[in-house]
Structure formats: C-alpha cells, structure tokens
Amino acid sequence: MSEQTPPKWSTRILQTLIRGAYLEEIEGDLEEVFQDDLEYYGIKTARKHYNLGVFKAVRPNLIKRIKWLYQLRTSNSMTRTLKIALRSLLKFKGHSAINLIGLSVGLAIGGLVLKYAVDQFTYDDFHANEDRIFKIVTASAGGGLETNAWPVGQHLKTNYPEVDKIIYARRAPVGFKVYHNLQRYEHEVHFASKDFFSVFSFDLKQGSAEDALADPYSVVITEELADKYFEGDAMGKTLTMRDSLDFTVTGIVADVPNNSHIQFDVLASFSTLVSMGDFSYGAEYGWGTFNMRNYLLLKKGVNGEAFQSKISGVYEEEVGEWLKEMGVEFTLDLIPLQEVYLNAAYWNGFGPNGSKDELRTLLVIAAFLLLLACVNYINLSTARAAYRAKEIGIKKVVGSSRRFIIGQFMAESTLLTVFAAMLAIGIVTAILPLFNHLMDKQYVAIDFLTPTYLLMLLAMVLIVSFISGFYPALIMSGFKPLQALSGKGLNSKSSAQLRKGLIIFQFFVSSGLVLSTLLVISQLNFMKQQNLGFDKDQVLTIDATDVYQNTGRQVLENKISAFAGVEMVSQSNALPGRPGWQGQWAYPDEFSDQPVDTEYMAIDEAYLPALGLELIAGSNFDLDKPSELSEGLIINESCVKAMGWKSPEDAIGKRIVSPSETPQGTVIGVVRDYHGLGLQEKIWPKAMDFSAETYGRYYAIRFNPQQIDNLLAQLETSWDEVFSGYPLKYRFLDQDFARQYEEENRLAQLLSIFAAIVIIVSIIGLLGLISFITLSKTKEVGIRKVLGANTSHIIYVLSRQFILLVLLGNVLSMPLIWLYGNNWLNNFAYRTELNPLLFLAATLITAMIAFAAVGLHTWRTARMNPVTSLRYE
C-alpha cells in the first residue's frame, strides 16, 4: 500500500473496458487527478477518488465495442436475442420458476451476507493514517492480554525513533456517570491521551485535535451528547462526572461511525488520571500493572513487521528477572489497525469484537447456497437438452455458428439471473428486519447503495449466470445438426453422470447443514438441561455496583426483607453469571508452595439458601457464631480437590492462606459444585467468606411468585428513597443466566434458517428434475404396467436412483461434520457427545423430505392409466 501509484486492479478495469482510441487520454486524465489528490489528501483518499473516477468513467459511449456483443447487436440485434431467450424461459414455466426461486433466494442471502462481510472487513478504514496505526498488546503463552504494563508506552516513545505517537487509553471505572440535573446517566466513558485525535481521524467538529485532550479535566463529547445536555452549545461548558468531578468540554466530535472498533460517548483527558494520582507514566511498580490500552503511530516509511520484531522483547529486557520469578513470559505484539476488530484472540476494550470464524462460516454457507441454485439450473437444462435439440438443429442447419448458440443460451441464463436479482431486491427488503435482528445490525435499504457494494453485486450476478449457463450452453451447442434433428443419442452419458454428481453434492451440503444445526441445538439443549447446581428460578437480582460504597445498602436490604413475598435477601460480590474475583492465589497452608488459582467471593449468611446451593459438609455462616463469621470460609468441591484434600469432610477445619488475604481463613463448610458461568467454562475453585458488607455489589432476592407485581413496585419506591438519582437495575436470575447462551442460540437460529433454505432449494431442484425424468419415462411406465407391474414397484424403479444419490450425499457429509463438530464441541468445558442418533436423524430428515418429494411425483406417474401414458407424445 505504500507505493504512490493508483490501484493496479482499477487501472486494469479501465484498460479492459474503455475504447482503445480514448484510453490514453482518459487514463492520463485520471492519473493527473490522482497526482493532484496525492499532494492534497494523501495516498488513501487519492486511491479512493481514483477508483471512483474509474467507476464513473465507464459510460456507454466510452466503453469498448465488445466483439461478440457488437455482433449480436448488428447481426441479430440484442433485443431479438433477449426475446428468444424470454420465449424459451416462458416455454418451460415450471423449470424457470424453480430456477428463479432458487437463484433469487440465493442472491438475496448472498447479497446480505456480502453486505455483512464488506461491513466487517472495512472496519476502521476511515482513518487517514490507517497503515501506520497499530494496537500494542501483551502476548503470552497463555493467550495474552489486550492491555500493557504502564511504562510500555513511555518506554517505546523514548527509546525508539520509529515511533511517531503513542496513545494511552483506559476505560473509566463504573462510577463515572454523567451527573446532570440531579440525575445520573450512563455513557461509554474512556480516558485517552492528548494525541488521540491526531492519530485517529474522528471528525472533530469543534476544538483542536492537538489540544482538546491536553489539560486535566477536559472532555470531548459526541454531538449527540452535546445536544442532550447543552442543546448543542457545549464548548467550554462544565460536565460533571462521578457526582463531583467537573470537566470542561474542550471538543465536540461527530457521532462515532458504526464501523469503528473504538466506540465512545465521552473521552476524558488522560492527564486527569495523572493529576488525580491514579497513574504516573514513569511508575516504578508499573511493570506489574497490566491495564493500559496503547495505540501506536509509526513514522512514515517504517515497516510494521520489522518494528514489531524489534520491540517484542521489551518485557524481557526490562523486567525479565522478575517475570522469570513469576513463571510467566510476556512479549509485545502489534496488531495492525485493520485487524483489531476481527481479532478474536484479544478482547477489544473499546467496543465489541467481530468474529472471523462466524464471517467465514456465513460466507461459505451463502456461497454454497448460490452454488446449489446454479446446480439446479445446470441439472434442469442439461436434462431437457434433448427437448431443445430440434431448435438447435434447425439453427445450425440455417447457419448459426456455435458461438452464436452459446450466446443464445448464455443470454437465457443471464436474463433469468437478472430477473432473479430483481426478485432478490424484494426478498432482501422483506427479510432485512429479521437479518438485522439475527446479526445485531441496523442496516437500512440505503446502506446498500455504495459503488463498491453495487459493483460486487454485479460481479455476483455475472458469475452466477456464467456458472449456471456455461456448461449447458457448451453441451447443447455441441450437438451435431443431424443428430439433433433426428433426436438420437443426445442424452449423453457424461451429462447424466454430472447430474448425478451434482445431486450428491446438493445433498452433501444440505445434510451437512442439517447435521450441524442438530449438533448445535443438541449442545444448546445439553447446556440448558444440565443441572446447574443452583436454583435460578424465583430469584430477582439487583445490580448495585453504582452505589457499592454507599452506606444505604444495608438500609435497602432491611426494607426489602420487610416486603410481603420476600423469602430471603442476600448481598454478595458475585452471582451466577457474574464472577467474583478470579485469579486470586491461595495456599492450603502457610508452608505450601503450590498456589491454587481461586475465585474469591464475598457473601452473607443468606447467600446459600437464596441461590439454593447445597452444603455437602460443614455448615453455613451463623450470625450467632462471631468467630466463624470473621474467620470462616465456605469452599466448593473443586476447591477441595485443588487444595489436595481427600474429601469434603476432610476439608473442614483446614486453613487457607493467601498473600492478598482474600481468601483467607478456616474452612467451615463445603458446597456442591455449581455452574456459575454456563457450561462453556470450567468450574473454578471457589472460596467465600463473610464480607458482603465490605465488598457486596449485588442483591439476590428469593421471592414468592404470587406477589411479584407488588414486589417490583415496592422495590422501586424503596430504591428511590435510599439511592435517589441512581437508576434501579434489576433482572430475573433465570433470564439473566439464559443470556450466557446467547451466542449459541444465535448460531442455532442462523443455522436452522440456512439449513431450511438450502434444503428447500435442493428439493425443488430435485423435484424439477424428477418431474422431467418421469415425464420422459411415461411410455416405459405404461409398458411396465401393461406387463403387470404394480404401483409400488414402479415407484421403486423410478425413484431408486434418486434416493440412492440423496443417501450418498448424506453419508459423504458425515465424516466432515464429525470432524468439525468435535472441534466445535471442544470449545465447551462441558459438552455433549456426538450421538450417532444425531447422524441418523439428519439423514432421516433429508431423506424423508426427498422421499416425500420424489414419491409424490412418481406416484402420480405410476397411477396413470396405461392407455393415456402410452398415447403420450
């Protein structure tokens, strides 16, 4: 990309399309404009304008006269060719309808998926310095961190001349709410250092890119927020956050584009953190604190990969000794800006990540779907080749060239594809809301009208019409005139062979998809039905993270306990679906050197009964035993195992110590393992102590369902009394927990829909083929009947071949899905096994549908009166 020339592919398009006599000056003109733009806007924009220029230069009166097109126009006229094509499409209405449905559904889905793909691949492409921006991450053998140690940025900036700018960024803590008119509002608040707007090309409407984020307590807000709080006139105004911190608005930025991986409503200056004492660039102990998000702008002409290998050893050089003691190894890694969004290995701290795997799956399925529609076309047209032989024979006798006949057939497939494309537009409009819902996007029709996208769609239509039209055209145009007119020996072996292969392929894809769908659904059911070890029904949870330092928490708990219908109220720092403090080191005793990675939870005496956790040894916290309250620990089975104790009973009375003192104490009880985080995750060793008063951030309320309406109303009133100005955030635990399976749910939905569409397209193709073949065997059926064959035998004879092909397709897809399915299931800590019954079910589903379709058709033929069938033709 660093070369300062126009895009080659674009120039090539120009050279193939523009008339020779005009080419030199138009190419020259575009190049001249390109050079001007290069000086003015830089390489990226110049290339963009160049592409647009090429796109706009392709005009009817500048395009080459393509030879065969020209011939068509002069010798036979385009309109006539199209008229003939249309006529033959109308002649075989049934087949044309099948092709039309298949192709239009394929194109519609293909178009949508393509849109989604373009969208995902062009994330962050609006930054002018795109090629020079990198995200710095900390890689390690165990998967790495999205963030870096504090001094990394400063270190790179001072020691490496290749570095132009470094950005520091951090998400603001939960408490940073905008405080306005006595109300608190939640927004995406991040801290970012001074150079943020000179590195990234966000559209700063007011304020200067250099200084907007320079001083402490300055903020840049989006236009939307400026309108919301200051009627648009926000510059210099004061925005209060965290109840008492006053920030001055020093810049207003256009609302962040959807295709940016960096999403924010408020950007506060990073120097605020420095002046608050929460961060210092040269921090002595900073090498151990990995919570800084850094972006890097390299100087022009510096090679990213070379620089990456230069800096990867920074941790080793600076704090190698210390890391060795800890037993970890860290290296610095650079992710190019274009790859940040789709990089699933590193969480994106600024907003959601995209998934390359999902994208790939979608593209593959959409491509298959289109291919299946093409297959239908090929199968149907080669099958009826004999019927069109006469037409071809006569054309040839009259003197048409082979090329002309190919053109005629290609015109047919192109015409049909164009019709299908028009129909597809309707389909897309109709299913757009559903697609948006599934993909969590907000597309509107107008989004589809970009030049790049339209060009890609055009390419798709051309490719589809070519794939479907070319082979039949080749076959049919190859008929010898005499043969064609006599109608003998036309149904060639090779095209029948191809048809069989294609049917196998269709059902290979269909049953593969059905199988995958069943697999995902069965894993989903497995996860939903698994006993989780706690009782998630009739529990209401309140997220009190916003007010966790507020003394009112106990007041609220007392009020809630007094409500009718409330059986239990508990406070804690963790609930199912919201982990406690993971990654706390603890030891079974003082002298052990084997740390156990535990999850620490702060609970109270009501926690176990409120969540229905089962004690299998020892006892719960008892308010009457103060020593147990201050020293006691309740652990889970996994913790017993990890600490190396023989049994839950054995664990009672044992002591756990921890350098951070959480968790620390004597074990008084053991609870049965429960799945707090869904079945994708393994169960952590947990240790809970009685300190909800200090660390509690959530309420869990077990209630009696009969009085629920009343409960919510009372809750709202009491909340407002105690925490006025803060929004009440409550959820039902079962619903909350179900969100753990959102991704799998979505996958199951997507796959079901795709599987249904694919199978429908394959089946209608099969139907068309069968109706045609049975038609051509009408006489045979008649003769068989006269000779005494019964209906079922005839059905068997007619459909045997097809059913075999369908089954073969099914069988072929099995090993593949077995392999991929196992791979996918291995992502889950608790997984279902690949059940052979599943494979049987998938085969049954596809085969049954095929049987039904095939059977119905053959049955009709088989029932025909032999007199009629023999008279046929």
Add this chain to the structure above:
Amino acid sequence: MKKTKLGEFEEMVLLTVILLKEEAYGVEIKRELEARLKERLSVGSIQSALKRMEEKGFLESALGEATQKRGGKRKRIYTATPHAHQVLKEISDIRQGLWTEINLEKELRTI
C-alpha cells in the same frame, strides 16, 4: 436533428473548451468547470461529453504532449468547430431574447 442538439452540460463544456484555447484538455476543463460550478465533476462525465460532441461535429481534437504527471500519457487538445461557434451564437441569441422579454415583465410586476 438529434445529432446537432446540444445538452446543457455539453454546452458548458464546449464554452470551456473555447475559453481554454490550447489548454483545452480533459482535466484542465474539469478544473475550470469545477471552479465555476463549485461542485465536483468526474473525469468520466467530462470525457463522455467531449466524445459525444466530437461525434456530433462540435469539436475536433488532436493529441498533444505528454507529461510526467500523466504517467507518460498524452493529452488530447480539443478545439471547437465553426459549426459549434454558429450553434452557440444561435443559442446565445435565443436566450438573450428571452431575458429581454423577462426584464420587461419584471418592470410590469414592480408597478
């Protein structure tokens, strides 16, 4: 009849060609027109108009020199034909006539 018709955009381009004299080639015409119309034009639209007018006999052209900036490609310099001058004159006369009429009307309205 159709061949000799001059579209509005074509007319603009034609006038620019006459204005620019020996500098009248694609990009230069584009620049001049963009400055006057205060909007972005594409190379394609200019070229398309030029070619159409050449076919209709309003323009003649000859290849000129090449420059570094154009990647070694030559310019095509356009000149207006006498026929073009004549048509432009006619158009100008018709419009002038109309404007005069309208001015009279305007006086009426102000009363």
